[in-house]
Amino acid sequence: MFSRFDRNAKRVGEILAILGRYGLADWLSGLNYEWLQGRLVSFDGERLGTMMQEARIRLALTELGATFIKLGQMLSTRADVVGPALAEELAQLRSHTPPDPVEKIKETIRTELGQSVDDLFAEFNDTPLASASIGQVHQAKLTTGEQVVVKVQHGGIEQKILGDLDIMGVLVDLAQKHVSYVRPFQPVSMLREFRRTLLSELDFSSEKRNLQEFAENFVKDKNVHFPKVHADLCSRRVLTMEMLIGVSGEDVPAMRTSGFDMNEFAQRGANMYLDMIFRDGFYHADPHPGNLMMLPGGVVGVLDCGMVGRLDDTMREEVESLLLSIISKDAVELTDTVMRLGAVPSNLDRDGLRTEISNFVSEFASRSLRDFNLSAALKQMTDIVRRYHIILPSTLALMLKTLVMLEGTSRTLSPNFNLAALIEPYQVKVFKHRLSFERLFKRLYRAYRDWDRLIDMLPRDLTEILRRVRSGTFEMRHEHHRLESAINRLIMGVLSASFFMGSALLLAHKVPPAPGDVSITGVIGFVVSMVFVWRLIRSIHKAEDADKKK
Incomplete structure (x- = not known):
């Protein structure tokens, strides 16, 4: 070590x-x-x-x-x-960071791209536009006349x-x-x-791919623009892209004198981020004002796409549940979502957590949507999570921080901006998506794949367990606490899930007999699964009542 x-x-x-x-x-x-x-x-x-x-x-x-x-x-x-x-x-x-000497920068470009700066560019400005921790940016002109910026990694920074x-x-x-x-x-x-994450930022090829993916995701949105990448002038340590001409988000007075409505511009930027998160699950994770530009016509230009976040389908749905439960002031759903999302300590005071979240929701419930401060709500929610030693997934923590930064940046541009009011309409989109046939089919297929894998592995695992039992090497540790009833509930839950998924597949494929394209067998399976679920819920409630009496 x-x-x-x-x-x-x-x-x-x-x-x-x-x-x-x-x-x-x-x-x-x-x-x-x-x-x-x-x-x-x-x-x-x-x-x-x-x-x-x-x-x-x-x-x-x-x-x-x-x-x-x-x-x-x-x-x-x-x-x-x-x-x-x-x-x-x-x-x-x-x-x-102090910039590297231009001779060192030009040598890096020659080493990475195989040609000298004079051969690659018609013009190259020796004075950098900016210098940050990993690299510095120079303005240049291509032989075609296009204005570009060239981002070059500092010498020795990787080591x-x-x-x-x-x-x-x-x-x-x-x-x-x-x-x-x-x-x-x-x-x-x-x-x-x-x-x-840091090694990914050191590889400018990652930022190149991010820019290309963002551009593809927003190709139909005329209110958003990402710099065009010149792939033939890029490498691990050099990134060449279109130079955006506009007003930096840090220069608010200049933006206000542009004649374009600032609230409209802030809404365009926020809607872009909400589409990234809710629609694409792939978002720019550093929305400070210096990374946003107002281009002609109030188009939102986006810079520095090295720091990004990704949400898979499961995490995206949990994020939707979290945000919508905060905005709709649903304490029960919010508590359940937090406990599903976080790494919960074994000694968690669940009643205390529910009480704190209920108080938190009550505090914001009296406010109208216009007065709702999403950043303050997210910060207070995070503080509750921290007090109860619940560790959030890094993907979720980054996304929440991005939303807080986004609301702060948007309010810098337009003091009356309200992010919660923009998120609320997504509630309808979320419900439509969750009820869509495409999502149902995807979830059924995923469940089928998991069960198929289980069926494939189960005989081998059982054989291995029996082999160990016979040889006397099998060990099992457990704490016996009404184990029989717990196993019965587990079996009932598995049977309920099996009947439900099987019935859904029968209905989806219209397995005969199917008068009016409705599978009778599938309907019977659904009824049976509902009976199992009802019995399971009753047994759980009985067990909880027994615990309370003790």
Whole structure:
């Protein structure tokens, strides 16, 4: 393990020195040693001892460089882990890395694309438009006359990030083994996810594919535009794309003087994001104002598609349930969704959680949709989840953070903007989708595939169990607590599901006898499955009543 420290000894020293200085400042903040506090300053000259702890953490990560800035940005999406105050502070992390010399940039382009800058471009501006943690951007003109921007990776940044990830790996392993209160947050798993995401951002081919997929998803939407990618001028470390001409979302005064209605522009941007999440399950995950542009005609231009999120069908439906239950103020559905989504501790106070969520819903129930602040609701909901030590999936945490950022950006453009009012119409679309034949068929097929796999595996598994029983190597551990009744309910549940799925297939295929194209056998199967379900529910209620009497 520590060989990774040895390989990066110098960098380890830098990290420990910076963390030590900011940690010492934290300890000194309560003391009056003015002469010593005056010597502890951040990289930009501010006194550390006078700052809030969250600000010191943000500054420490900034000083530690690209990898730690990216780590902070990832943690800003995990208010359920680090708390809302620190998450909000980390959301301000931005990197303004000094640019590489232009000679180094041109050499990278020549190495990656196989030709010199002069051969590839009619013009190339030596002064970068911007420089961030991973790369810098230059304006250029193609031989066809098209204006483009060329994003080039900083020299040596990949090696530095890999070294930092090695060091983080050692620290996280130690924390998971020896610091009990961090174990429930699964830091090793979180670092693995962070590593995967960061290495994907280092490969500009990923951003190229993201841009192409977004453009394809919105090809029919004339209110949204993604930069066209010039694939022949792209590689792992170079990305060439169309230069968008418009007003940056950071320049709000200029946008307001453009003559286009700001509320309409904010709604276009928000609708784009809602389509990404609810329709496509693939969304741009960094909607800060600098990544949005107002193009001519009020078209929404989108920049920097390196950070994206994906939701599979199951997670997308859970997200729909979560958001719609908040907006429709349905405490029961909201509680059930949270418990389905999160990693729930074994000692969860379920009654306490239900009470807190009911109080949360009651607080927002009295507000009209116009006064409903979705960001505040999501933050409060995340705070409840954190207090009960429920860990949300990283995909969900990123999506919730994206919605909070989206509402903040939209309100910067239009103070009266209301994201909840835009989400509500999606309720009808969601219900239509859930009742569609296509979705029903997909779910039935998935269930059939799972049962088919189970039927295929079950004989072999039973044979293996019998073999172990005969050889005396079979072991089973269980806690006997009304086991017979639990097994009976399990069998009844399996039979109910089997009858339901079989009946649905019989009805879908109109298996005869089928007067009026309705399978009689299928209808009988549905009736039988409903009887099983009714008996199952009764037995569960009886068991709950028995528990309450004890």
